[in-house]
Amino acid sequence: MAITDDGDFKQAVDDLSRAAQRLLAARFVENVLELGKDARLKGVVNAAKRSDITEDELALAFQSAKAASVDSYTQCGHQCDWDSQAGHFVAQAALACLKPEPGAAWEAATHARMARTCASIAGGSGTDNSEALAQYRIVTEFLKS
């Protein structure tokens, strides 16, 4: 089944197990990884993509993503650099991948979209929701595999 809107998207990912959600979420992050400059994020995504990862390794990756997320907040009163802020949302998406709560894939998807939105604000164009379309393709392929 081809995913073409958020309704189908949410329904499809809700039915996935926690491990499958993590694997899918990692693909969403991978698609926006170029927008983040923090070297830790690549390692986090690689960890999240591993189906044989242990709980201890997951916890370590979670800590790393959390640190990247906190480090990249735009502080209150500071001039916002939207390119850097895109990196923050990549970190947030990476963090979402590894959260133990349900809904990791959808949360990672929304953060990844926000990363693209920030990058487009930095470019002066605003969002065109292109990341959502890319994610629909990713989910469709993931469900087929």
Next chain:
Amino acid sequence: MSASLEKGINALKEVIDAPIASYFNSCVHCGLCAEACLFYTETDDPQYTPIHKLEPLRRVYRQEYTLLGRLAKLLGLSKPVTDAELAEWKPLVYDSCTLCGRCSLVCPVGNDIVYMVRKLREGMAVAGHAPDGLVGASTRSVETGSPMGVKLPAVQAQMRHVQAETGIEIPLDVEGAEYLVLMSSMEIINFPEYLGAIARIMKQAGKTWTLCSTGFEATNSGIQIGVSDIAKVLVQRIVDGAEKLKVETVISPECGHAYTALRWEGPNLIGRPYTFQVLHILEVLDGFREQGLLRTSGLEQAKLTFHDPCQLVRRGGVFEQPRRLLKMVAKDFVEMNDAGKMNWCCGGGDGVSAIEEAEPLRLQAFQVKKRQLEASGAQTLVTACANCRIVLEEGLEHYQMNIPVVGLTETLAEHLVQGE
């Protein structure tokens, strides 16, 4: 005397009013304010005693407005306030004071020390001794409407993002809406989930609301830096927007000082009452709860606690509302020691988090929050101020404490009864 110092001293002379005169005369030097200040308790450094931070203002008061002080000045027997001294005092007046109000609350003679620090900041800013971070934020606020340089296209981009995520249209410039929703730049930049939560809650409550293209920003760096003229300009923008759109209520967002600036100081700044009411988002949500317009299902399984933002609980009296709201979604709620009106500040309020050089001290002061949290055993920390939220996250990360920090509005929105 340099021109800027002269202007600064003149500004201090102007801000000294009857309350300040009575406060200085009433101070009994008991030191209770020291024990109330997290910058003192966490460093044991007496320079952080709140009343000591006001020493330049006290000297100007004494030299200009008391008989003995004026005589001493005339005879050259008193020490004038100098540029070097104001520079030395800058970290005390800005870096180590979040205007949290704990000192004012414990003062046995009722001195409002926060009021005095605000007045001292007026003179410090005029004399050129405000921190660069706050000067930049204030300049951007006047020039772009946001202390963080957020412009309308960025707000519109976030609106589109939230619309796509929630499937709910985000209204802009709708005349006659019941509520004008303001945001802080922090929410626009870091926490888009706040706007999404508002959209879902308003939809369930059946209320009309709008954002305003000329007044979307709630924060007020004029208040933080201590420049009333800037504070007035920023309040006036919101008032103009609200009156143009003829809204009944303006909602101050999850931000502490924005609430103080708009609700309590705003009418005095612009010199007239508002034609609308100002409420904090938690007051609005609690009103919805009371009217049966906020309906939730399910409970958070983690043990929750609530960090009271100083400007809400101590300066604004918003104490019961968040607790009633949390009761709707919390299975296990625990209060921290000193919760409520005596809660300890996050350490980054009223502009301190915008001052880079203040970070080491801020993290040191965070130890009091760390102890509060450890004693509570809480697994998730809920708050209602975007600045508190980031300062708390940074402190927790610094001290390697794995406690998620979430906003109350979005937490409630996560539990809304589906399909309404």
